[in-house]
Amino acid sequence: MKIKLVAIGKTDANSLQLLIDEYCKRLGFYISFSIDIIPDIKNSKNLSEVQQKIAEGKELLKKFEKSDAVVLLDEHGTLYNSIKFSAFLQKKMNSGLKQLIFVIGGPYGFSEEVYKRSNGKISLSPMTFSHQMVRLFFTEQLYRGFTILRNEPYHHQ
Numbered sequence: 001m002k003i004k005l006v007a008i009g010k011t012d013a014n015s016l017q018l019l020i021d022e023y024c025k026r027l028g029f030y031i032s033f034s035i036d037i038i039p040d041i042k043n044s045k046n047l048s049e050v051q052q053k054i055a056e057g058k059e060l061l062k063k064f065e066k067s068d069a070v071v072l073l074d075e076h077g078t079l080y081n082s083i084k085f086s087a088f089l090q091k092k093m094n095s096g097l098k099q100l101i102f103v104i105g106g107p108y109g110f111s112e113e114v115y116k117r118s119n120g121k122i123s124l125s126p127m128t129f130s131h132q133m134v135r136l137f138f139t140e141q142l143y144r145g146f147t148i149l150r151n152e153p154y155h156h157q
Contacts, residue, residue: 023139057111077121086145
């Protein structure tokens with residue numbers, strides 16, 4: 001199985017990008033992982049929230065194949081602890097799935113079309129974080145999930 005993170009907008013903070021890159025490198029020891037960044041929508045200042053979500057949604061939908069499982073990182077999603085998230089990953093790997101895609105939307109969330117296409121939603125926290133921080137938190141949790149599955153000492157209980 002391959003895992004991909006698709007996100008809207010680049011990471012501006014170099015210090016965050018260095019940490020994201022570190023976890024991406026570590027993940028390479030466990031699974032094929034990539035991040036696909038969709039550029040911010042041009043002239044978004046002239047768009048309503050709904051128009052921006054629709055424009056971002058069209059770009060996101062271009063990134064998905066029919067066979068992909070798409071999981072949105074959404075504040076209204078299922079809240080897992082690290083152990084349960086690792087079990088979620090194991091279940092997806094056991095299912096014979098070719099590619100699992102996690103998605104971070106734009107500042108206003110996802111369009112209805114993206115919600116309809118998704119196979120589920122996960123919340124990283126009831127708190128709100130910047131999209132740049134979410135990338136770091138998600139890649140770290142993904143790495144943590146694989147260390148848990150391998151019984152490696154990274155995660156302490």
